[in-house]
Amino acid sequence: MTVRTRYAPSPTGDPHLGNIRTALFAWLLAKHNGGQFLLRIEDTDRQRFVEGAVEAQMETLRWLGIDWDEGPDKGGPHAPYTQSERLDIYQDHAGRLLASDWAYRCYCSSERLSEVRKAQQARKEPPRYDRHCRDLSAKDRAQREADGAPAVVRFKTPLDGETLTHDALRGEVPFANDTLDDFVILKSDGYPTYHLAAIVDDHLMEITHVLRGEEWISSLPRHVLIYQAFGWDPPVFAHVSRILGSDRAKLSKRHGAHAALTYREMGYLPEAIVNFLALLGWSLDDKTEIIDIDTLIGAFDIDRLLTNPAVFNAEKLEWMNGVYIRNLSPENLAERALPFLEGALGRPVDAQKLAQIAPLIKERIKTLKDVVEMAGFFFTEGPLDYEPELILGKKSFAGAPDRAAQALASVIAAVEALDDWNHEALEGAVRPLAEEMGVKAGELFAVIRVAVTGRTAAPPLFETMAVLGRDLSLERLSAARGLLA
């Protein structure tokens, strides 16, 4: 049997890392088994629908390389893949349950329902539907229908016995039926609830493995009951744990980013995000951290999924992103970093020049966005903007602007005389100067560094100057000397 999994978000907002990790696991499971992965939109709550949310879901998946074989945008043998376009299917299935006496119409008003709940809570009883309409007489029922009373369809949960559920990660979990109530499967507006829609669709779409958040575990017996009522075989269920914030609370905006796409804006590589997410609740072995996508697909195994919640470790993600950046070719790094630089500069940047700089900065940046800080000075014309004190530093030249200015003059003279403007020649010309001045080479370099980069921490000095070119380097050196005079 072909493995078929799905990601079925509701379009109520931007997908966050937890959603995406579940999608990733489902996708990996399908890929590992040569099966299919599908995208289904569960928009059965018209109140909570958020404009653009469907597109955000798809954009996130595309960014991460999680592709789907069937979905709302590309169709497939079980189209449509948007639940609001499948209403007749759910209504038909609710009708079947009504016909087989597995469901009944309920006319209770929401006012009555909340009063019942309130009373139950006051009596410290579990809040649940009191089954008021379950045993309505045929006469009463006919009367309500004749009155045109709005009605929902409720599932007729067995009053006793127990429902045995099975979770691939946790094993068998029995639920006593008397802890369950008669839940709504079709709302009065004709829309199905999750319980009906998800089960019907998973069956019709031939889903073999359902991976979803663990918040669904307590609904599992309801879902198993629905499968039984229809006489269908349930798929394999695996409930994935949550991702928590650093304070062990549910991941939210308070923990910085939680929408997956904001990591793209922050300069994270999709392959790093995928690798990192895969390792939250799953592991390859006892030591491997960096795992490319093909290895991930080849090794992914549902049995190695963990059931305990994982705290999101932003520092580790940052480290991992750095690893992936360092493994990028100069051209690739340049291509990916380009938008960030252009965005910050507000003008186009030469990709080739960036590629030339890439080797100098790749082990110094953790995110693509860091190029702005680390390499921005390569792309600005003329002198830089910095405090003159920065040039003097905290060592030999501290409080001695005259000496620093003199040193810069010597450097300018030595460097001006060079025939070839490359880093070996530059270093050959400048390094001996330090000894003549009686300062350590590093201290002299520090002065030059600030002059040409405007920063105390920068890529290797002479390689930087080589890329900067003769004119710009000399211009900045002179400007720095002028600043000290």
Added chain:
RNA sequence: GCCCCCGUCGUCUAGCGGCCCAGGACGCCGCCCUUUCAAGGCGGAGAUCGCGGGUUCGAAUCCCGCCGGGGGCACCA
């Protein structure tokens, strides 16, 4: 209130009865390399395996109880 899930270094994790007085990774601290910052190399601190009972020659690993954390109990998903 009822039901369910979870509990190994700060964090992500390995472990599925002896290889573990618990291994790897991030972070942290040293040292080395070095023109700065990184990267890299080496080393270090860091876990009474939530607690208490059992079972066993032997338990992080199996069983029971407790505690702690989380989730669910909607005409939301």
